[in-house]
Amino acid sequence: MKAKEIQDLIDFIAKSGLDEVNIETESFKLNVKRSSSLVTKAIETTSQQIFAPVATPIAPVVQTVATQPVVSIPAAEPVAASSNTVIVRSPMIGTFYRSSNPETPAFVEVGAEVKKGQVVCIIEAMKLFNEIESEVSGRIVKVLVENATPVEYDQPLFIVEPN
Known part of the structure; x- marks a missing residue:
């Protein structure tokens, strides 16, 4: 999945009523969640999981695990x-x-x-x-x-x- 496709997906989710989307392929895993309260963000690594509480106002949180970097590129x-x-x-x-x-x-x-x-x-x-x-x-x-x-x-x- 290309960065532009991920950006479009996040924009679509932000405009829709969806609260969570999970996509997983051989090369990456993408979880997008929307929440109005405290969000716990988990990023999986090869040997452990890291949990960090993140306070965020109704905005998508992107979690990725990839062999290649997943980059969201904002338009100019x-x-x-x-x-x-x-x-x-x-x-x-x-x-x-x-x-x-x-x-x-x-x-x-x-x-x-x-x-x-x-x-x-x-x-x-x-x-x-x-x-x-x-x-x-x-x-x-x-x-x-x-x-x-x-x-x-x-x-x-x-x-x-x-x-």
């Missing part, structure tokens, strides 16, 4: 209604890298043209390197994060002027 959002730019945000917490290794050039530079689906950076999370793709075609106006620095979920990474 307009910076302002009157502006002709979009902002590409981080889909996860991790370390931001502009290139695949220190000896290679950055994936994109200011002024570079990007296409939808083109890799613009890498975010390392828990020793896994996740390629982050542009959600829009256009020109990079600004890089908002320094190389090899920590980023938060939903943190702005790039400003793109769409074609």
Whole structure:
């Protein structure tokens, strides 16, 4: 299941009356629950289970167990209604890298043209390197994060002027 499909599933569940959905394949397990009170989140590992109480207001909680990372990638959002730019945000917490290794050039530079689906950076999370793709075609106006620095979920990474 691709990240976009998972995002669409979560959005569908949020809009529907469903309280819980469980999907399991050979490569991952996905549990989505909606609750208005205290939620207990369990993430299975190979040797143990970890339980942590999490207080959340009526929002989906995603639990995954996978051999490959399951990444929810938010769509790029307009910076302002009157502006002709979009902002590409981080889909996860991790370390931001502009290139695949220190000896290679950055994936994109200011002024570079990007296409939808083109890799613009890498975010390392828990020793896994996740390629982050542009959600829009256009020109990079600004890089908002320094190389090899920590980023938060939903943190702005790039400003793109769409074609």
